[in-house]
Amino acid sequence: MVSPELLRRFPYFSGVSHETLRRLAMLAEERTFAEGETVFREWERADHLYIVLSGQVEIRFMVAGEARTVDTVEERELLLWAALVEPYRTTGIGVATRDTKVIAFEAQQLRRLCAEDARLGYSLMREAVKAIADRLEGTRIQLAMV
Secondary structure (H helix, E strand, C coil): CCCHHHHHCCHHHCCCCHHHHHHHHHHEEEEEECCCCEEECCCCECCEEEEEEECEEEEEEEECCEEEEEEEEECCCEECHHHCCCCCECCCEEEECCCEEEEEEEHHHHHHHHHHCHHHHHHHHHHHHHHHHHHHHHHHHHHHCC
16 A cells, blocks of 8 residues: 555546545555566556556567567556556556666556546546557557668
């Protein structure tokens, strides 16, 4: 569990009730990844949604047999948007490029809470769509360079 006050610092949760914040905090825990550690691999189940507290994670796609960085996720950004979007599988490789600390939310329970609290669900899905758009743009650029 993390503090509801820690969660209140993030814009994704600014409009949610204190009760929803408390429930979110109960679903969350802090995790760390060392520089160079693989956070996730392609096609794994996305069992957690992360918010990066500190550090940096590169998102890499295999393009023409080579791992290419298509996006970099930094402090205060969502990581593993696939935890919110069916089929709940990762589409790339995440590698910590610095020592990284995240808040990890258990995905199934988070999705249930989003269904109960439309404001929370809308806010998180809006951020997930932004992340998806960034990845598509980064992928387009990498493909153009092949």
